[in-house]
Amino acid sequence: MDIQHNQLLRFTTAGSVDDGKSTLIGRLLYDSKSIFEDQIAAVENTSKQKGIDGVDLALFTDGLKDEREQGITIDVAYRYFTTPKRKFIIADTPGHVEYTRNMVTGASTANAAIILIDARNGVIEQTKRHAYIASLLQIPHIVVCVNKMDLVDYNEERFNEIVQQFEEFASKLYIKDVRYIPISALNGDNVVNRSENMAWYKDSPLLNVLETLHISSDVNKIDSRLAVQTVIRPQRDGFIDYRGYAGRLQSGIFRVGDEVAVLPSGFTSTVKSINAGEKEVEEAFAPMSVSMTLEDDIDISRGDMIVRKNNQPETLQEFDVMLCWLNRDSARPRTKYTIMHTSNEKKAMIKDVVYKMNINTFERDEEDKSLNMNDIARVKIRTTHRLMTDAYRKNRQTGSIILIDDATKETVAAGMIV
Template sequence: MEMNNQLLRFTTAGSVDDGKSTLIGRLLYDSKSIFEDQLKSVKETSTKKGHEQIDLALFTDGLKDEREQGITIDVAYRYFTTPKRKFIIADTPGHIQYTRNMVTGASTANVAIILVDARHGVIEQTKRHSFIASLLQIPHLIVCINKMDLVDYKEDVYDNIVGEFEDFSSKLFVQDVRFVPISALFGDNVVERSQNMEWFNGSPLLHILETMHIGSDINKVDTRFPVQTVLRPQSDDFIDYRGYAGRLASGILRVGDSITAMPSGFSSKVKSINGPSGNLREAFAPMSIAVTLEDDIDVGRGDMLVRSKNKPEAVQDLEVMLCWLNKEEIRLKTKYIVRHTTNAQTGMIKEIIYKIDVNTLSRIKDASSLGMNEIGKVKLRTVKPLMVDSYRENRLTGSIILVDESTNETVAAGMII
């Protein structure tokens, strides 16, 4: 039964020291998802540090630098299973300079858990992470007011933070927002209901995660097959005809389907589909497959095979909501590498339409620059067309990243409007 459980991917976010790693450690520990050797190692490390009890954050803070600094730098992924559901957790950084890692961890999540320190309430980093979760179209937000033990489990503290966050979140594009008062350190309302907060009538966090409805975030209508590599019969010993390999980004592809290769516009029909276990009559996103066509048309890496009657836009001018991730400010009219699915094109940012004030969500027009961790809407132009959908319709074909040509650093992540 556990093998057939639905998978839920969730990410934790919030400011530094809000208790994200401790919360995940508590979920893993109380759900008995820790291996004995790992538990023994963490107990020994906790004792060396002088802790009276297990430091639950060590279950996720695996990098040496993280253990020394006591913060999360990289995105730590953890897996656990309960009788009701399977989970993949992305523990993302809270420090402002690691917002880029938070964007990475949250990009595939079904649920975002936003932690708020009960002593400090809603702060700028809380708002930034919540806004990014909204931009990434994460449908469910669970706001965990943590460290309730440090405010004597007072109901009025919880109510004030809920009211403050509701005022802010009314401007976000999030379908579902829930609130839970917790103490990750002592386990209150994490797996079991808290005896210290009998005034709270809701469910503990794990029960919410196990029972909430999660719809698929894969676009099942629009068939998009970005070509990753060309399989040539002379060198790959694959087939007698040229094949095209990659991951089906969305939709369904069947043998006999009429397809068009973009941006060239040449058309053909699907001759065969091959998966890891052999020939297939049809393939579904996000399967990795190799496709052959009835006609020998010009298709290369970065091209996209689509249904002839359902094509994406092939555009060079884009409007993109951009999260700037680099220490150096954005440079207008400067060349960047634009990466979209398997395609990479040279492009430049022509104009900043507006910048977002993350505290008020108001638009700052006439902005001349975007700094590190700032978010704004920009106009982008590429040298050659990209085959795009809006991010709201298709996460994979609606997202891009920008890479600095000289340093090869990822400087921005963007959602196509």
């Protein structure tokens, strides 16, 4: 099979501190022979300097100096590798409770999430937090890896206890597909190769599961949305003979002849032509970038959205969002932020904190109106201009927003429209 045409699986790893995420990824890369010889030599040399016999697998992902000095992973580290069956992008996210924001970042585009659980400790608060975020972001596949099985004598009963613990609270979440694998990342049990120490486990090792997971596109194919980024008006001999509306299809399909509406104005027209690059096409589908012309001359500018006439998003100035606060500084009441939504940049403010979610207990706190780093809350946002929105559960592209602090230009929050 031609590797260039293989499907790409994006997955994130999450777990508590010292659950072995970096070691697991190192084992995946090492045993699948996805590491260059010079990288192996460099890691072997560093391992010797640290007084470690053999190879410290965690060093294949912990590339930052601060990470090595502290012995923890403190940022989202991306790694890429390929097997004969599939290509992979890994987002290795930190385990500390204060780095929830990094998991939100790493998991936002993932097809699957690997949640590590230490076999000695079982399901803990961080496990619940990571599972909740995976559910919130609607990651379709969760692979629960019960790691360090070698430290509990590869005990099947212990593995079954942890599976039951996870299922008890996961039943309250919106998770479509959960798999459970007992592993020892350090020794390689059930990571790339099947474990001889756990003959009682009859299913596939982790790599085989990742290679065979069904990758369902998260692109909404029904609701046609073209967020206009720019208007193309080339000059030829002093006359303007082309007016194209260029942008990326957020979702759905457009065909020449389709009846469309332009939002927020509401004017209607018909698709005259569609260009993908220099080629004229009869239809375009998400996530293609195209330039579209209409039969009627309508005033359209950046931030407007072209949609099907009979299938339109909500056009709102006020809406509810499940928001994860990413910034070290707390949210300031009634402060104006820049909201980024598709090709739109508008001013917005957090009008109200409806409730804050306690991820460990799934309780809602309606009294606390503060927003601090790593908080997840349902908030009401009001914008200066109307935005064309869909609920995140229906359309990831038109249902997601970020907030930017105008003073520092930092991204302070990421949210999913309810």
